[in-house]
Amino acid sequence: MNVTILENARELGREAAKLCSRELQRCIEEQGGARLLLSTGASQFETLASLITKDIDWSKVEMFHLDEYVHLSQEHPASFRKYLKERFVDLLPVPLHRAHFVNGEGDLGQQIAALTSEIRKAPIDLALIGIGENAHIAFNDPPADFNTREAYMIVNLDDRCKQQQVGEGWFASLEEVPSQAITMTVHQILQSKMIVSCVPHKVKARAIKDMFTHGVTNQVPATILKTHPNYTLFIDEQSASEADRALLAATE
Known part of the structure:
Protein backbone atom coordinates (compact mmCIF):
# COMPACT_ATOMS: atom_id res chain seq x y z
CA MET A 1 0.00 0.00 0.00
CA ASN A 2 1.30 3.43 -0.94
CA VAL A 3 -0.05 6.66 0.55
CA THR A 4 0.57 10.13 -0.88
CA ILE A 5 -0.59 13.27 0.92
CA LEU A 6 -1.04 16.42 -1.15
CA GLU A 7 -1.87 19.94 -0.06
CA ASN A 8 -5.32 20.15 -1.64
CA ALA A 9 -7.75 18.46 -4.02
CA ARG A 10 -6.32 20.13 -7.11
CA GLU A 11 -2.79 18.91 -6.45
CA LEU A 12 -4.15 15.49 -5.52
CA GLY A 13 -6.03 15.20 -8.80
CA ARG A 14 -3.00 16.29 -10.80
CA GLU A 15 -0.64 13.78 -9.17
CA ALA A 16 -3.14 10.93 -9.29
CA ALA A 17 -3.76 11.57 -12.98
CA LYS A 18 -0.03 11.38 -13.67
CA LEU A 19 0.17 7.95 -12.07
CA CYS A 20 -2.97 6.73 -13.84
CA SER A 21 -1.75 8.06 -17.17
CA ARG A 22 1.55 6.23 -16.86
CA GLU A 23 -0.21 2.99 -16.05
CA LEU A 24 -2.66 3.26 -18.93
CA GLN A 25 0.15 4.07 -21.35
CA ARG A 26 2.15 1.09 -20.08
CA CYS A 27 -0.80 -1.26 -20.58
CA ILE A 28 -1.43 0.05 -24.10
CA GLU A 29 2.24 -0.34 -25.04
CA GLU A 30 2.63 -3.82 -23.55
CA GLN A 31 -0.72 -5.44 -24.33
CA GLY A 32 -2.33 -3.26 -26.99
CA GLY A 33 -5.09 -1.84 -24.80
CA ALA A 34 -6.23 -1.08 -21.27
CA ARG A 35 -9.35 -1.74 -19.22
CA LEU A 36 -10.23 1.16 -16.91
CA LEU A 37 -12.73 1.23 -14.03
CA LEU A 38 -14.01 4.62 -12.86
CA SER A 39 -15.87 5.86 -9.80
CA THR A 40 -17.84 9.09 -9.54
CA GLY A 41 -18.80 11.71 -6.96
CA ALA A 42 -17.37 15.09 -5.98
CA SER A 43 -14.08 13.55 -4.82
CA GLN A 44 -13.23 12.51 -8.37
CA PHE A 45 -13.71 15.91 -10.08
CA GLU A 46 -10.07 17.01 -10.09
CA THR A 47 -8.62 13.62 -11.01
CA LEU A 48 -10.90 13.12 -14.01
CA ALA A 49 -10.40 16.72 -15.16
CA SER A 50 -6.64 16.18 -15.19
CA LEU A 51 -6.76 12.68 -16.64
CA ILE A 52 -8.62 13.75 -19.78
CA THR A 53 -5.75 16.12 -20.66
CA LYS A 54 -3.15 13.33 -20.76
CA ASP A 55 -1.61 12.04 -23.96
CA ILE A 56 -3.33 8.65 -24.01
CA ASP A 57 -4.66 6.73 -27.00
CA TRP A 58 -8.18 6.56 -25.66
CA SER A 59 -9.29 4.51 -28.67
CA LYS A 60 -7.47 1.61 -27.00
CA VAL A 61 -9.13 2.05 -23.60
CA GLU A 62 -12.23 0.15 -22.52
CA MET A 63 -14.08 1.79 -19.63
CA PHE A 64 -16.34 0.34 -16.95
CA HIS A 65 -17.94 2.10 -14.01
CA LEU A 66 -18.87 1.08 -10.52
CA ASP A 67 -22.50 1.75 -9.76
CA GLU A 68 -25.80 3.43 -10.54
CA TYR A 69 -29.04 4.15 -8.72
CA VAL A 70 -31.98 1.86 -9.38
CA HIS A 71 -34.83 3.42 -11.38
CA LEU A 72 -33.05 6.76 -11.85
CA SER A 73 -33.19 8.28 -15.32
CA GLN A 74 -29.93 8.97 -17.11
CA GLU A 75 -31.17 12.55 -17.47
CA HIS A 76 -31.32 13.10 -13.70
CA PRO A 77 -28.49 15.36 -12.43
CA ALA A 78 -27.41 12.63 -9.99
CA SER A 79 -27.12 9.87 -12.59
CA PHE A 80 -23.62 8.43 -12.68
CA ARG A 81 -24.01 7.63 -16.37
CA LYS A 82 -24.68 11.32 -16.95
CA TYR A 83 -21.74 12.27 -14.72
CA LEU A 84 -19.25 10.12 -16.61
CA LYS A 85 -20.48 11.13 -20.04
CA GLU A 86 -20.34 14.85 -19.24
CA ARG A 87 -17.14 14.85 -17.17
CA PHE A 88 -15.12 12.20 -18.96
CA VAL A 89 -16.38 10.32 -22.03
CA ASP A 90 -17.67 13.30 -24.03
CA LEU A 91 -14.55 15.37 -23.28
CA LEU A 92 -11.98 12.94 -24.62
CA PRO A 93 -10.22 13.97 -27.86
CA VAL A 94 -11.00 10.57 -29.41
CA PRO A 95 -13.74 8.08 -28.48
CA LEU A 96 -13.06 5.21 -26.12
CA HIS A 97 -12.74 1.74 -27.58
CA ARG A 98 -15.85 0.85 -25.58
CA ALA A 99 -17.75 2.22 -22.58
CA HIS A 100 -19.82 -0.05 -20.35
CA PHE A 101 -22.29 1.86 -18.18
CA VAL A 102 -24.24 0.49 -15.24
CA ASN A 103 -27.91 0.93 -16.14
CA GLY A 104 -30.37 0.93 -13.24
CA GLU A 105 -33.41 1.06 -15.47
CA GLY A 106 -35.36 -1.70 -17.18
CA ASP A 107 -34.69 -5.39 -16.51
CA LEU A 108 -32.09 -5.24 -13.73
CA GLY A 109 -31.27 -8.93 -13.90
CA GLN A 110 -30.53 -8.60 -17.58
CA GLN A 111 -28.43 -5.48 -17.01
CA ILE A 112 -26.34 -7.22 -14.35
CA ALA A 113 -25.87 -10.34 -16.47
CA ALA A 114 -24.64 -8.28 -19.42
CA LEU A 115 -22.18 -6.30 -17.28
CA THR A 116 -20.92 -9.47 -15.63
CA SER A 117 -20.28 -11.08 -18.99
CA GLU A 118 -18.27 -8.08 -20.18
CA ILE A 119 -16.18 -7.44 -17.09
CA ARG A 120 -15.17 -11.08 -16.74
CA LYS A 121 -13.69 -11.27 -20.23
CA ALA A 122 -10.39 -9.92 -18.88
CA PRO A 123 -9.05 -8.27 -15.70
CA ILE A 124 -9.40 -4.56 -15.08
CA ASP A 125 -5.96 -3.00 -15.46
CA LEU A 126 -6.60 0.18 -13.48
CA ALA A 127 -9.45 0.91 -11.07
CA LEU A 128 -10.14 4.33 -9.57
CA ILE A 129 -12.04 3.53 -6.41
CA GLY A 130 -13.39 6.35 -4.25
CA ILE A 131 -14.08 6.04 -0.53
CA GLY A 132 -17.36 7.33 0.87
CA GLU A 133 -17.98 9.26 4.05
CA ASN A 134 -19.15 6.00 5.66
CA ALA A 135 -16.02 4.30 4.22
CA HIS A 136 -18.01 2.53 1.51
CA VAL A 155 -27.93 -3.15 -2.58
CA ASN A 156 -29.93 -1.04 -0.16
CA LEU A 157 -28.33 2.34 0.61
CA ASP A 158 -27.91 3.35 4.24
CA ASP A 159 -28.87 6.79 5.54
CA ARG A 160 -25.30 8.03 5.91
CA CYS A 161 -24.61 7.17 2.29
CA LYS A 162 -27.81 8.96 1.24
CA GLN A 163 -26.86 12.00 3.31
CA GLN A 164 -23.54 12.21 1.49
CA GLN A 165 -25.40 12.45 -1.82
CA VAL A 166 -27.51 15.29 -0.43
CA GLY A 167 -24.45 17.01 1.03
CA GLU A 168 -22.70 16.92 -2.35
CA GLY A 169 -25.74 18.55 -3.94
CA TRP A 170 -26.98 15.68 -6.11
CA PHE A 171 -30.38 15.59 -4.36
CA ALA A 172 -32.36 18.23 -2.49
CA SER A 173 -33.38 15.97 0.39
CA LEU A 174 -32.80 12.54 1.89
CA GLU A 175 -36.23 11.42 0.69
CA GLU A 176 -35.26 12.05 -2.93
CA VAL A 177 -32.27 9.70 -2.86
CA PRO A 178 -33.15 6.28 -4.31
CA SER A 179 -33.22 3.49 -1.75
CA GLN A 180 -31.33 1.02 -3.94
CA ALA A 181 -28.44 0.87 -6.39
CA ILE A 182 -26.61 -1.58 -8.59
CA THR A 183 -23.03 -1.81 -7.39
CA MET A 184 -19.87 -3.65 -8.30
CA THR A 185 -19.08 -6.05 -5.49
CA VAL A 186 -16.07 -5.86 -3.22
CA HIS A 187 -14.78 -9.13 -4.66
CA GLN A 188 -14.91 -7.83 -8.23
CA ILE A 189 -13.18 -4.56 -7.30
CA LEU A 190 -10.31 -6.51 -5.76
CA GLN A 191 -9.75 -8.44 -8.98
CA SER A 192 -8.34 -5.24 -10.54
CA LYS A 193 -4.61 -5.34 -11.23
CA MET A 194 -4.03 -1.84 -9.83
CA ILE A 195 -6.29 0.22 -7.57
CA VAL A 196 -5.99 3.96 -6.99
CA SER A 197 -8.15 5.86 -4.50
CA CYS A 198 -8.49 9.65 -4.67
CA VAL A 199 -9.99 10.89 -1.41
CA PRO A 200 -9.78 14.65 -0.79
CA HIS A 201 -11.84 16.98 1.47
CA LYS A 202 -12.56 17.32 5.17
CA VAL A 203 -15.79 15.31 4.97
CA LYS A 204 -13.69 12.21 4.27
CA ALA A 205 -11.39 12.65 7.27
CA ARG A 206 -13.30 10.25 9.53
CA ALA A 207 -13.38 7.58 6.84
CA ILE A 208 -9.61 7.84 6.33
CA LYS A 209 -9.02 7.69 10.08
CA ASP A 210 -11.23 4.61 10.39
CA MET A 211 -9.51 2.97 7.45
CA PHE A 212 -6.13 3.19 9.21
CA THR A 213 -7.20 2.49 12.79
CA HIS A 214 -9.20 -0.65 12.05
CA GLY A 215 -8.13 -4.01 10.79
CA VAL A 216 -9.96 -5.46 7.81
CA THR A 217 -13.65 -5.33 8.66
CA ASN A 218 -16.85 -5.08 6.66
CA GLN A 219 -18.00 -2.39 9.09
CA VAL A 220 -15.36 -0.16 7.49
CA PRO A 221 -15.46 -1.44 3.90
CA ALA A 222 -12.44 0.57 2.69
CA THR A 223 -10.19 -1.44 5.01
CA ILE A 224 -10.29 -4.31 2.48
CA LEU A 225 -8.34 -2.16 0.03
CA LYS A 226 -5.30 -2.45 2.30
CA THR A 227 -5.07 -6.14 1.35
CA HIS A 228 -4.63 -5.42 -2.37
CA PRO A 229 -1.07 -6.01 -3.62
CA ASN A 230 -0.99 -2.89 -5.83
CA TYR A 231 -2.93 -0.18 -4.02
CA THR A 232 -2.24 3.57 -3.92
CA LEU A 233 -4.18 6.07 -1.82
CA PHE A 234 -4.09 9.79 -2.55
CA ILE A 235 -5.37 12.05 0.23
CA ASP A 236 -5.05 15.77 0.94
CA GLU A 237 -4.29 17.68 4.12
CA GLN A 238 -7.98 17.94 4.93
CA SER A 239 -8.88 14.28 4.50
CA ALA A 240 -5.72 13.29 6.40
CA SER A 241 -6.46 15.67 9.28
CA GLU A 242 -7.92 13.12 11.72
CA ALA A 243 -5.60 10.22 10.97
CA ASP A 244 -2.53 9.29 13.00
CA ARG A 245 0.36 10.72 11.00
CA ALA A 246 2.63 7.95 12.26
CA LEU A 247 0.34 5.36 10.68
CA LEU A 248 0.20 7.33 7.46
CA ALA A 249 3.96 7.79 7.37
CA ALA A 250 4.48 4.06 7.77
CA THR A 251 2.73 3.46 4.45
CA GLU A 252 4.20 6.34 2.42
Whole structure:
Protein backbone atom coordinates (compact mmCIF):
# COMPACT_ATOMS: atom_id res chain seq x y z
CA MET A 1 0.00 0.00 0.00
CA ASN A 2 1.30 3.43 -0.94
CA VAL A 3 -0.05 6.66 0.55
CA THR A 4 0.57 10.13 -0.88
CA ILE A 5 -0.59 13.27 0.92
CA LEU A 6 -1.04 16.42 -1.15
CA GLU A 7 -1.87 19.94 -0.06
CA ASN A 8 -5.32 20.15 -1.64
CA ALA A 9 -7.75 18.46 -4.02
CA ARG A 10 -6.32 20.13 -7.11
CA GLU A 11 -2.79 18.91 -6.45
CA LEU A 12 -4.15 15.49 -5.52
CA GLY A 13 -6.03 15.20 -8.80
CA ARG A 14 -3.00 16.29 -10.80
CA GLU A 15 -0.64 13.78 -9.17
CA ALA A 16 -3.14 10.93 -9.29
CA ALA A 17 -3.76 11.57 -12.98
CA LYS A 18 -0.03 11.38 -13.67
CA LEU A 19 0.17 7.95 -12.07
CA CYS A 20 -2.97 6.73 -13.84
CA SER A 21 -1.75 8.06 -17.17
CA ARG A 22 1.55 6.23 -16.86
CA GLU A 23 -0.21 2.99 -16.05
CA LEU A 24 -2.66 3.26 -18.93
CA GLN A 25 0.15 4.07 -21.35
CA ARG A 26 2.15 1.09 -20.08
CA CYS A 27 -0.80 -1.26 -20.58
CA ILE A 28 -1.43 0.05 -24.10
CA GLU A 29 2.24 -0.34 -25.04
CA GLU A 30 2.63 -3.82 -23.55
CA GLN A 31 -0.72 -5.44 -24.33
CA GLY A 32 -2.33 -3.26 -26.99
CA GLY A 33 -5.09 -1.84 -24.80
CA ALA A 34 -6.23 -1.08 -21.27
CA ARG A 35 -9.35 -1.74 -19.22
CA LEU A 36 -10.23 1.16 -16.91
CA LEU A 37 -12.73 1.23 -14.03
CA LEU A 38 -14.01 4.62 -12.86
CA SER A 39 -15.87 5.86 -9.80
CA THR A 40 -17.84 9.09 -9.54
CA GLY A 41 -18.80 11.71 -6.96
CA ALA A 42 -17.37 15.09 -5.98
CA SER A 43 -14.08 13.55 -4.82
CA GLN A 44 -13.23 12.51 -8.37
CA PHE A 45 -13.71 15.91 -10.08
CA GLU A 46 -10.07 17.01 -10.09
CA THR A 47 -8.62 13.62 -11.01
CA LEU A 48 -10.90 13.12 -14.01
CA ALA A 49 -10.40 16.72 -15.16
CA SER A 50 -6.64 16.18 -15.19
CA LEU A 51 -6.76 12.68 -16.64
CA ILE A 52 -8.62 13.75 -19.78
CA THR A 53 -5.75 16.12 -20.66
CA LYS A 54 -3.15 13.33 -20.76
CA ASP A 55 -1.61 12.04 -23.96
CA ILE A 56 -3.33 8.65 -24.01
CA ASP A 57 -4.66 6.73 -27.00
CA TRP A 58 -8.18 6.56 -25.66
CA SER A 59 -9.29 4.51 -28.67
CA LYS A 60 -7.47 1.61 -27.00
CA VAL A 61 -9.13 2.05 -23.60
CA GLU A 62 -12.23 0.15 -22.52
CA MET A 63 -14.08 1.79 -19.63
CA PHE A 64 -16.34 0.34 -16.95
CA HIS A 65 -17.94 2.10 -14.01
CA LEU A 66 -18.87 1.08 -10.52
CA ASP A 67 -22.50 1.75 -9.76
CA GLU A 68 -25.80 3.43 -10.54
CA TYR A 69 -29.04 4.15 -8.72
CA VAL A 70 -31.98 1.86 -9.38
CA HIS A 71 -34.83 3.42 -11.38
CA LEU A 72 -33.05 6.76 -11.85
CA SER A 73 -33.19 8.28 -15.32
CA GLN A 74 -29.93 8.97 -17.11
CA GLU A 75 -31.17 12.55 -17.47
CA HIS A 76 -31.32 13.10 -13.70
CA PRO A 77 -28.49 15.36 -12.43
CA ALA A 78 -27.41 12.63 -9.99
CA SER A 79 -27.12 9.87 -12.59
CA PHE A 80 -23.62 8.43 -12.68
CA ARG A 81 -24.01 7.63 -16.37
CA LYS A 82 -24.68 11.32 -16.95
CA TYR A 83 -21.74 12.27 -14.72
CA LEU A 84 -19.25 10.12 -16.61
CA LYS A 85 -20.48 11.13 -20.04
CA GLU A 86 -20.34 14.85 -19.24
CA ARG A 87 -17.14 14.85 -17.17
CA PHE A 88 -15.12 12.20 -18.96
CA VAL A 89 -16.38 10.32 -22.03
CA ASP A 90 -17.67 13.30 -24.03
CA LEU A 91 -14.55 15.37 -23.28
CA LEU A 92 -11.98 12.94 -24.62
CA PRO A 93 -10.22 13.97 -27.86
CA VAL A 94 -11.00 10.57 -29.41
CA PRO A 95 -13.74 8.08 -28.48
CA LEU A 96 -13.06 5.21 -26.12
CA HIS A 97 -12.74 1.74 -27.58
CA ARG A 98 -15.85 0.85 -25.58
CA ALA A 99 -17.75 2.22 -22.58
CA HIS A 100 -19.82 -0.05 -20.35
CA PHE A 101 -22.29 1.86 -18.18
CA VAL A 102 -24.24 0.49 -15.24
CA ASN A 103 -27.91 0.93 -16.14
CA GLY A 104 -30.37 0.93 -13.24
CA GLU A 105 -33.41 1.06 -15.47
CA GLY A 106 -35.36 -1.70 -17.18
CA ASP A 107 -34.69 -5.39 -16.51
CA LEU A 108 -32.09 -5.24 -13.73
CA GLY A 109 -31.27 -8.93 -13.90
CA GLN A 110 -30.53 -8.60 -17.58
CA GLN A 111 -28.43 -5.48 -17.01
CA ILE A 112 -26.34 -7.22 -14.35
CA ALA A 113 -25.87 -10.34 -16.47
CA ALA A 114 -24.64 -8.28 -19.42
CA LEU A 115 -22.18 -6.30 -17.28
CA THR A 116 -20.92 -9.47 -15.63
CA SER A 117 -20.28 -11.08 -18.99
CA GLU A 118 -18.27 -8.08 -20.18
CA ILE A 119 -16.18 -7.44 -17.09
CA ARG A 120 -15.17 -11.08 -16.74
CA LYS A 121 -13.69 -11.27 -20.23
CA ALA A 122 -10.39 -9.92 -18.88
CA PRO A 123 -9.05 -8.27 -15.70
CA ILE A 124 -9.40 -4.56 -15.08
CA ASP A 125 -5.96 -3.00 -15.46
CA LEU A 126 -6.60 0.18 -13.48
CA ALA A 127 -9.45 0.91 -11.07
CA LEU A 128 -10.14 4.33 -9.57
CA ILE A 129 -12.04 3.53 -6.41
CA GLY A 130 -13.39 6.35 -4.25
CA ILE A 131 -14.08 6.04 -0.53
CA GLY A 132 -17.36 7.33 0.87
CA GLU A 133 -17.98 9.26 4.05
CA ASN A 134 -19.15 6.00 5.66
CA ALA A 135 -16.02 4.30 4.22
CA HIS A 136 -18.01 2.53 1.51
CA ILE A 137 -16.36 1.47 -1.74
CA ALA A 138 -18.73 1.71 -4.69
CA PHE A 139 -22.13 1.36 -2.97
CA ASN A 140 -20.96 -1.38 -0.63
CA ASP A 141 -22.13 0.31 2.56
CA PRO A 142 -21.30 -1.14 5.99
CA PRO A 143 -21.69 -3.95 6.78
CA ALA A 144 -20.38 -4.71 3.28
CA ASP A 145 -20.64 -8.15 1.74
CA PHE A 146 -17.05 -9.43 1.56
CA ASN A 147 -18.14 -12.96 0.66
CA THR A 148 -20.21 -12.82 -2.52
CA ARG A 149 -18.40 -13.76 -5.71
CA GLU A 150 -20.91 -12.01 -7.95
CA ALA A 151 -19.59 -9.14 -10.09
CA TYR A 152 -22.52 -6.76 -9.56
CA MET A 153 -25.49 -6.83 -7.21
CA ILE A 154 -28.42 -4.74 -6.00
CA VAL A 155 -27.93 -3.15 -2.58
CA ASN A 156 -29.93 -1.04 -0.16
CA LEU A 157 -28.33 2.34 0.61
CA ASP A 158 -27.91 3.35 4.24
CA ASP A 159 -28.87 6.79 5.54
CA ARG A 160 -25.30 8.03 5.91
CA CYS A 161 -24.61 7.17 2.29
CA LYS A 162 -27.81 8.96 1.24
CA GLN A 163 -26.86 12.00 3.31
CA GLN A 164 -23.54 12.21 1.49
CA GLN A 165 -25.40 12.45 -1.82
CA VAL A 166 -27.51 15.29 -0.43
CA GLY A 167 -24.45 17.01 1.03
CA GLU A 168 -22.70 16.92 -2.35
CA GLY A 169 -25.74 18.55 -3.94
CA TRP A 170 -26.98 15.68 -6.11
CA PHE A 171 -30.38 15.59 -4.36
CA ALA A 172 -32.36 18.23 -2.49
CA SER A 173 -33.38 15.97 0.39
CA LEU A 174 -32.80 12.54 1.89
CA GLU A 175 -36.23 11.42 0.69
CA GLU A 176 -35.26 12.05 -2.93
CA VAL A 177 -32.27 9.70 -2.86
CA PRO A 178 -33.15 6.28 -4.31
CA SER A 179 -33.22 3.49 -1.75
CA GLN A 180 -31.33 1.02 -3.94
CA ALA A 181 -28.44 0.87 -6.39
CA ILE A 182 -26.61 -1.58 -8.59
CA THR A 183 -23.03 -1.81 -7.39
CA MET A 184 -19.87 -3.65 -8.30
CA THR A 185 -19.08 -6.05 -5.49
CA VAL A 186 -16.07 -5.86 -3.22
CA HIS A 187 -14.78 -9.13 -4.66
CA GLN A 188 -14.91 -7.83 -8.23
CA ILE A 189 -13.18 -4.56 -7.30
CA LEU A 190 -10.31 -6.51 -5.76
CA GLN A 191 -9.75 -8.44 -8.98
CA SER A 192 -8.34 -5.24 -10.54
CA LYS A 193 -4.61 -5.34 -11.23
CA MET A 194 -4.03 -1.84 -9.83
CA ILE A 195 -6.29 0.22 -7.57
CA VAL A 196 -5.99 3.96 -6.99
CA SER A 197 -8.15 5.86 -4.50
CA CYS A 198 -8.49 9.65 -4.67
CA VAL A 199 -9.99 10.89 -1.41
CA PRO A 200 -9.78 14.65 -0.79
CA HIS A 201 -11.84 16.98 1.47
CA LYS A 202 -12.56 17.32 5.17
CA VAL A 203 -15.79 15.31 4.97
CA LYS A 204 -13.69 12.21 4.27
CA ALA A 205 -11.39 12.65 7.27
CA ARG A 206 -13.30 10.25 9.53
CA ALA A 207 -13.38 7.58 6.84
CA ILE A 208 -9.61 7.84 6.33
CA LYS A 209 -9.02 7.69 10.08
CA ASP A 210 -11.23 4.61 10.39
CA MET A 211 -9.51 2.97 7.45
CA PHE A 212 -6.13 3.19 9.21
CA THR A 213 -7.20 2.49 12.79
CA HIS A 214 -9.20 -0.65 12.05
CA GLY A 215 -8.13 -4.01 10.79
CA VAL A 216 -9.96 -5.46 7.81
CA THR A 217 -13.65 -5.33 8.66
CA ASN A 218 -16.85 -5.08 6.66
CA GLN A 219 -18.00 -2.39 9.09
CA VAL A 220 -15.36 -0.16 7.49
CA PRO A 221 -15.46 -1.44 3.90
CA ALA A 222 -12.44 0.57 2.69
CA THR A 223 -10.19 -1.44 5.01
CA ILE A 224 -10.29 -4.31 2.48
CA LEU A 225 -8.34 -2.16 0.03
CA LYS A 226 -5.30 -2.45 2.30
CA THR A 227 -5.07 -6.14 1.35
CA HIS A 228 -4.63 -5.42 -2.37
CA PRO A 229 -1.07 -6.01 -3.62
CA ASN A 230 -0.99 -2.89 -5.83
CA TYR A 231 -2.93 -0.18 -4.02
CA THR A 232 -2.24 3.57 -3.92
CA LEU A 233 -4.18 6.07 -1.82
CA PHE A 234 -4.09 9.79 -2.55
CA ILE A 235 -5.37 12.05 0.23
CA ASP A 236 -5.05 15.77 0.94
CA GLU A 237 -4.29 17.68 4.12
CA GLN A 238 -7.98 17.94 4.93
CA SER A 239 -8.88 14.28 4.50
CA ALA A 240 -5.72 13.29 6.40
CA SER A 241 -6.46 15.67 9.28
CA GLU A 242 -7.92 13.12 11.72
CA ALA A 243 -5.60 10.22 10.97
CA ASP A 244 -2.53 9.29 13.00
CA ARG A 245 0.36 10.72 11.00
CA ALA A 246 2.63 7.95 12.26
CA LEU A 247 0.34 5.36 10.68
CA LEU A 248 0.20 7.33 7.46
CA ALA A 249 3.96 7.79 7.37
CA ALA A 250 4.48 4.06 7.77
CA THR A 251 2.73 3.46 4.45
CA GLU A 252 4.20 6.34 2.42
